[in-house]
Amino acid sequence: MKKKIPKLLMKSLNTEPEFNEESNIEDIEIKKQDISTDIEKNLETFKKIFTVPDNADVKLREFTIQQLNRKAFLLYISTMADLNNIMAGIEGPLIDSEHPGSKIKDIVSYPIEKTSTNIGDITEFIAAGVTALFVDGDPDCYLFETTKIRGRSIEKSENEVIVKGAKEAFNEKVIDNIALIRKKIKNENLIVKTQTISKRSRNTVFLVYQKDLVNEELLQNVKERLKSFDTDSTIDLSILEQYLEERPRSLFPTIVYTERPDRAAAFIEEGHIILLMENSPSCLILPATFWAMFHSPEDHYLRVPYGNFIRILRFLALFVAVFTSPIYLAITNFHVGMIPPDLLMAIAGTRERVPFPSIIEVLMMELAFELIREAGLRVPSPIGPTIGIVGALILGQAAVQANIISPIVIIVIALSGLSSFIIIDISMNFAIRITRFLFIFTAGFMGIYGVTALFIGGLFYLVSLKSFGTSYFAPMTPHSFSSKDLLIRHIPIKERFRPGYLKPRDMVKQRKG
Amino acid sequence: MKQQSAKIGVREYVSIAVLMVGTKATEDTPANLYSHVQNAAWMIPLLSAGFFFIPLYLLIKTMSLYEGKDLFSVIKKILGKYLGFMVCLVIFIINSFAVSFDTRTYTNIIRSFYFTTTPTLIIYAILMFICAYGAKKGLQHIGSVSYLIVFYAVVSLYVALWLGTKHANINSMFPLWGSGAFVLVKEGAQKVTIFADFFLLTMVLPYLKSNKAFKKGTWFSYIYICIQISMSILIFVCMFDESLGGTAYPFHTLIRYISLGQYIPNVEIIFFIIWIMAAFIRFTAFLYINALMFGNLFKIKDFEYLIPSLATIYLMLGFIPEAPINVSLQFKPIIWSTVGPMFAGISILLWLVALIRGEFKHAKNKNTM
Structure with missing residues (x-):
């Protein structure tokens, strides 16, 4: 009830205009029908459906099959189909063949995928790159699997780079x-x-x-x-x-x-x-789960100590990426007593001539870093590194010399910015970068107390996230049976079970033997 | 999407219990104990645990008669509709006051030690807001979060205590019996309040995976916590000796006192972070249990929606005492000396009534049949 009232209110305020679709009942009706045995009629129907000859890459070829002495036509989309195969395997034998035969499948050398009679089905096939053959007097349409889609070949993975292990990546096909x-x-x-x-x-x-x-x-x-x-x-x-x-x-x-x-x-x-x-x-x-995004395939390819080393490093990086700037802010603003006196003097000395409060300083620099990062991605690759160096080095140096930013902030931002690159998963990476800003605001507002409050609130939120019924931190909590591949991984021989939260049909992936 | 059933496992339950009860050593409890029994204060948790063991055992035994029922349902079933309702209402009201004053105590600690210039209301409101948010997420999620942080909380407590021992003097333990064995026993009986939370935790029994998990978890955390509290108090006693009576919050004094080597003299913030996390969990669980009680009392099914309003009421209630000293000296002693014995009394009463009504025999017959 409580939720209904604002919803109703929103609905009455925010009406979506009604859009009426232009009627195409005629087209839909045609597609439901079967093809006719009269070739002229079929020709007319499909010309209309594919808007031939306006549609430039739809090829329609009419000819006579010598052996049968019947009229026929081939229909295909030239950009989606393999033209050489059509010429050599279908069109050639039909027009000019030495072998006498009475059936289409005996004449063509290209394998027939299937036959169909429904106009709608045939249309769909042709749109997917299949070649259709219509023969006068024949109730069936012959379909040949001639699809050939252009695309790049299998290349190296560029966004998830690893040193040891397979390098190939998915492509668009x-x-x-x-x-x-x-x-x-x-x-x-x-x-x-x-x-x-x-x-x-x-x-x-x-x-x-x-x-x-x-x-x-x-x-x-x-x-x-x-x-x-x-x-x-x-x-x-x-x-x-x-x-x-x-x-x-x-x-x-x-x-x-x-x-x-x-x-x-x-x-x-x-x-x-x-x-x-x-x-x-x-x-x-x-x-x-959280772990699936946090892990990298390389953790498993490397030997156990090395794999765990980079895992721990990544875990550390996660915290460094999120918490360095907030903690710097919190400590310098709220808990100055924590810093050893010498270091405190050093920090105070560098901040002496900076006119901004430290939260503005940190925010400016974080923003600058995000800008450089985003720009570095979009810049054409030959000048990319140059821009990076100009942006990071010169901007930072100049900002310090102009007394806009204190050098320690540069260290803090560079550290947290670099650490954020260690999280491979692109979505997780964004999540970490955005939460950092939230933490910076709470640190500026309430110091460590605010940061901790947000952290616990965030944990409550994360724990309640579900992905198709699986909790975010499963199988750590709620606990379920697994091979305990969480923060630390074990040697492959010990990893004997599939994760229990999936309830797989076979839990054991490696028997004792 | 279909949600998993919100049952919690034994790990999550133990984590909640450890964070809920274990944090008691970090507030004003040790000072309170010291003012009564001097340097034998560390024995009180052990004694109280011993005293409270009997009622808790009887309570759990009684509860096991009614599989899958929470404390309030059992009370209502055993004591009847009206008397049961009254008892439950009293428990709820006392618990509400306990939550308000406890949260206020924690706010006081935060304000007096770490944020001396921040208004109390803001600290208090943030505390209650986060707790309400967490409690609204439900018990399963509270359990998960506490499981995620319990390890760090416990380890950091031990590190702090270990660093504290460097400034401690073991001779402060003596005379062993403090102000006398008789006083010790008397105080031990009264201070069962330390473990009163276990009485409240029986409210969440239906949300556990099994009765057995509940029993196992309860006894494990019970024994562990009594050792942990006792050990912390022992170290506080050895560190502060006589002055412990005047040190309102010894844990926080301790973490201000200790240092990590020569170079980092002040490490209190590190421990503060983890302590405050534990405190958030503690009150989240409390708030959830209170909402559960309220929902049970007045037959409200979707009691989660009550949590924000309950939190607001507790905030206002806890805001009544003007100075921290009022909380520690006027309000809390009343709760301190009544809650524990009363809960113990209720547990024994429940068992007695069940025994007289022959429920145990009944259950036995049912099992043999």
């Missing part, structure tokens, strides 16, 4: 991406299931999982979630990610977005579900 995963998991239980999620552009999502591992309830949950939104187009996985998340406005991500196939394969092996999409050089891993 989903076939390649699936192949990359299959290459790592050679098992018939690895399922690639497609699901169409948008109406107009018919984007399909590929769910990849191990049939004999994944929890059925989780799978159903994900499928229903994918079905639940009614949208015309979802062009990229990163947009789908926002549709899927329970709290899209939250600062913290609840789905892992990665471009590394080895990482995806590792998660599949644990019983997670991977989502892939055409045109997206990445995959989504769900459900995800």
